[in-house]
Amino acid sequence: MTSRLRLYLELIRWDRPAGWLLLLWPTLSALWVASHGFPGWHLIAVFTLGTILMRSAGCCLNDVVDRDFDRHVKRTAERPVTRGAVGVREALSLAAVLALLAFGLVLTTNPTTIAWSFAALAVAVAYPYAKRFVSMPQAVLGVAFSFGIPMAFAAVQSRVPALAWLLLLGNLFWVIAYDTEYAMVDRDDDLKIGMKTSAITLGRFDVAAVLVSYLIYLSIWAAALMDIAQPAIYLIALVVALGQALWHVWLIRGRGRDACFKAFRVNHWLGFAVFAGIALSYALVGTWPPGH
Numbered sequence: 194m195t196s197r198l199r200l201y202l203e204l205i206r207w208d209r210p211a212g213w214l215l216l217l218w219p220t221l222s223a224l225w226v227a228s229h230g231f232p233g234w235h236l237i238a239v240f241t242l243g244t245i246l247m248r249s250a251g252c253c254l255n256d257v258v259d260r261d262f263d264r265h266v267k268r269t270a271e272r273p274v275t276r277g278a279v280g281v282r283e284a285l286s287l288a289a290v291l292a293l294l295a296f297g298l299v300l301t302t303n304p305t306t307i308a309w310s311f312a313a314l315a316v317a318v319a320y321p322y323a324k325r326f327v328s329m330p331q332a333v334l335g336v337a338f339s340f341g342i343p344m345a346f347a348a349v350q351s352r353v354p355a356l357a358w359l360l361l362l363g364n365l366f367w368v369i370a371y372d373t374e375y376a377m378v379d380r381d382d383d384l385k386i387g388m389k390t391s392a393i394t395l396g397r398f399d400v401a402a403v404l405v406s407y408l409i410y411l412s413i414w415a416a417a418l419m420d421i422a423q424p425a426i427y428l429i430a431l432v433v434a435l436g437q438a439l440w441h442v443w444l445i446r447g448r449g450r451d452a453c454f455k456a457f458r459v460n461h462w463l464g465f466a467v468f469a470g471i472a473l474s475y476a477l478v479g480t481w482p483p484g485h
Contacts, residue, residue, distance in 0.1 A: 201287060204256065204273045205249035211461050213248040215371065218464030219364045220244055220341030222471050223357065226418065227349035230475040236348055239298045244341060246295040251317055251337075253288035257281050258321035266382040299344075306347040313340040324389055331372040331391040335365030356417060363413030370406035370438070371460040373399060374445055377453040400445055407438035414467065421471065422478035430470020437463040 206212055220240050224232040256263065256274040260281070263269035273279040292314065299310045316337045323330040339361040346357040369391060376383070376392035377399060383390050395402045411431055421427045441456040441463075 200273050200279050204279055204284060204287065205252050205291075207249075211458050212252070213245045214461035215368075215464060216244045216248055216338055216341060217241060218461065218468040219339060219360070219367075220345055222464075222468045223342040223345035223360060224349065225468075225471050225475055226356070226360070226421070227346040230422075232345075232349060235301070236345075239301060239348070240341060240345060243295045243298045246291045246298075247313075247317065250288040250291035250295070251320075253284045253291070254318065255321045257284050257288075259324075262386050262388055265386045266379050268379060268382075302348045303351050305351045305353075306344055309340075309344050309347050309353065313337075313344060316340060326389070328389050328394045329369075329391050330389060331369045331376065332365065334372055335368035336361070338368045339364040359413060359417045363410050363417065365410075366406045366413070367410040367460075367464070370403045370410065370441075371457050373403050373406070374441065374453050374460075375457040377445060377448055378450050378457070400442060400448070403445065404438075404442045407435075407442070411435055411438070418471070421474050423474040426474045426477065427470045430466050430473070433470075434463045434466040437466065 202208070217240075221237070224236055224240060228236075253274075256272050259269070260272075260274050263272055263275040269275060274281065274284050296310065299307055316333070317340075320330070320333050320337045323333040327333060342361045342364060343353040343357045346353050373391040373395065376390035379388075380390070380392045383393060391402070392399050411434060415428070415431050418427060437459075441460070444452045444456040
């Protein structure tokens with residue numbers, strides 16, 4: 194492996210798969226719901242690879258936009274662009290290549306999905322700048338990280354029904370929960386450099402807000418999918434997810450850096466629990482209840 198390739202893999206956080214898993218599980222969940230079961234290997238491949246590619250492109254863009262801030266934050270000071278190991282133009286070129294590869298995958302779906310992909314790209318590009326102007330940039334990230342949901346419905350049904358937007362709304366609160374945990378890690382550094390985050394905006398209500406956000410997310414997804422193929426199996430999965438959420442809140446109660454970062458890093462297991470409940474529910478029945 195060349196030194197340049199190692200730098201590129203470091204830039205796209207290849208050694209930290211938690212980032213793209215947080216995007217992947219709600220997207221796959223939406224694929225299963227939209228398809229009323231197994232969506233087929235083509236769509237699974239498109240959305241899995243597309244998620245990895247777009248998350249990687251987002252890392253490149255984010256590091257370029259935040260390079261002057263990141264050098265003042267302990268956790269990010271040694272990122273390739275920040276330390277000068279990868280140039281700005283080089284990082285943006287890599288982001289463009291990755292985004293184009295993802296778009297190539299989208300082109301194998303349908304016109305509705307292709308059209309929505311431009312909206313998804315716009316939100317993804319806007320997010321790095323939101324941290325300068327929006328007091329809760331995690332909400333913007335929530336939209337960006339949830340856009341795989343309407344795109345999944347578009348790919349399966351050639352339309353985006355109200356259910357997709359309801360699931361996106363619920364998922365947005367999950368993103369707020371785990372990204373607030375992430376922001377709590379860097380709060381002291383962010384205060385010094387003037388970065389806006391939910392952890393700063395919420396102040397002493399940060400832990401309570403994380404708990405409420407988890408509860409809203411799980412409540413919306415529970416209500417939206419109550420008539421899923423096997424609701425009992427799905428509800429068991431939601432209880433497992435709730436248990437994880439409560440554990441995360443317990444971890445961050447003291448606001449320690451390591452504990453908050455741990456809570457963030459293991460969040461993908463919560464998303465997996467919800468997806469597993471959905472997939473297993475359909476696998477055991479295969480179709481929605483008659484008359485749905």
